Amino acid sequence: MLDFSKVREDFPILFQEVNDEPLVYLDNAATTQKPKQVLDALKYYYENDNANVHRGVHTLAERATEKYEGAREKVRAFINAKETAEVLFTRGTTTGLNWLARSYGDANVQEGDEIVISFMEHHSNIIPWQQLADRKGAKLRYISMTEEGFLDMEEAKQIINEKTAIVSIAHVSNVLGVINPIKDLADLAHANQAVMIVDGAQSTPHMKVDVQALDCDFFAFSGHKMCGPTGIGVLYGKRPLLEQMEPVEFGGEMIDFVNLYDSTWKELPWKFEAGTPNIAGAIALGAAIDYLNAIGMDAIHQHEQELVAYVLPKLQAIEGLTVYGPQDPQNHTGVLAFNLDKVHPHDAATALDMEGVAVRAGHHCAQPLMKYLHLPATARASFYFYNTKEDADRLIFALEATKEFFKDGAI
Structure with a gap:
């Protein structure tokens, strides 16, 4: 069995002190750290293969193109798309969702x-649809949640109807830590001749994703949340839909x-893919996929679930602390949003x-959710496979210290 404490050695950034304390990095939902293997891939490309892709016939250009398109195949296999033609490189999840609203949405809504x-939903899965609805005279509708933070599927069955053109839902919430039933939603959408779009930013790094099994029509995710570099992402789409769509950007x-x-x-x-793409980013994303595959997505998911099972009861035991989303660790991913009574989350995070x-x-780029929950904000700890139970203990210790600090009226 893999020793996840040893995996940490691949991440140089984790071995530093912050404010004279060893770093415990629990902001993985925002961005993950990069292993040496990914950093080496970036460095190697720029030192050995740096050239533009698809255009040149010289050796460097051919090597760069081979590695760039090789990365596309790695993505295809990672999410089980049928063919590489269904894998588009983007700047990230946000770009993919905006492309869909502008191209598919403008033509079909x-x-x-x-x-x-x-x-x-994250703002990136709200604002493009607000703008599309405004442009086309369409209506935006919201599925509510149960008290525990699950999607209300009974309401979804009523809201998704013959008027529905698009259903776009996060696979995993970046605040509540719930995994949404994408396949069931896709079945509802398709029964009403609508397309199913998935924001996979918070799922793809943490669990095995199979776009064919989900039967989603489009699926967007970001490289920087899965050990890859910033500025690279993926939009998957079923070939027949992509074939009918027009590009959003034009040029070389x-x-x-x-x-x-x-x-x-x-x-x-x-x-x-207009213009010179993020060649190094795509190649490094391929290296990140190699790295994740070597560990195993099932092993990553299991490790994170063990961490949640360990830390969630400890958080719940802190008097005056509220954890949002499901209270059963089995129904909660490594994203844990919480608040301490009478302590603003920004003050808690600073402490x-x-x-x-x-x-x-x-x-957390989820203002409608905050309003729905009647909250101004929350603190959020988010775990990844290089985190340990010792990290969880440090979080609990720091929260207890923070609670005492503010209870004593220090500010």
């Missing part, structure tokens, strides 16, 4: 149609022929930072 999302790389007054596009997937514990504080 009509006045009076409905777009269904939920109250737990994506064209076939340019005439004076009209142009034609390359075939999939390149017709969507934790003084103990070397890095957490997030704020609305």
Whole structure:
């Protein structure tokens, strides 16, 4: 069995002190750290293979193209897409969702149609649909949640109907830590001739994703949340849908022929990838996928579930601390949002930072969810496979110290 404490040795950034305390990094839902293998892949590309892809016939260009397209195949296998033509490289989840709203949405959503999302969505899965609804005269509808923070599937069955054109839901909530029933939602969407779009930013790094088993039509995720670099992401789409979509960006790389007054596009997937792509980012994302595969996505998921089972009861035992989302560790991912009574989450996060514990504080790009929960903000600790039970203990110790600090009226 893999010793996850040894895995930490691949992440140089974790071995430092913050405010004279050993770093405990628990902001993985925002971005994950990068192992040496990914950093080495970036360095190797720039030192040995740096050239533009697809255009050149010289050796460096051919090597760069081979590695870039090789990374696309690694992504395809990682999410079990049917073919590499269904894998588009983007800047990240946000870009993918915006492309869909602008391309698929503008062409297929009509006045009076409905777009269904939920109250737990990240802003990146809200604002593009707000803008689309405004442009097209469509209606945006929200699925509510149960008291524990699960998607209300009974309500979903009523909201997703013959008026629905698009359903777009997060696979995993970046605040509540719930895993949403994407396959069931896809079945509802398809029964009503709607498409199913998935924000996979918080699921792809943490569990095995199979886009064919989910039967989603589109699936977007980001490299930097799964040990890859920033500025690279993926949009998966079923080929028939991608074939009918028009590109959102135009220019070099994506064209076939340019005439004076009209142009034609390359075939999939390149017709969507205008300009020089993030070649190094794609290659390093491929290295990140190799790294995750070597550990095993099932092992990663199991390790994180063991951490949640360990730390959630300890959080619940702290008097005056409220954890949001499911209270059963079996129903909770490694994303844990919480508040201490009478302590603003920003103050709590600052106090934790003084103990070397890095957490997030704020609305987590989920302001509608905060309003739904009647909260101004929360603190959020989010775990990844390189975290340990010792990290969890440091979080609990720092929270107890923070609670005492503010109870004593120190500020």
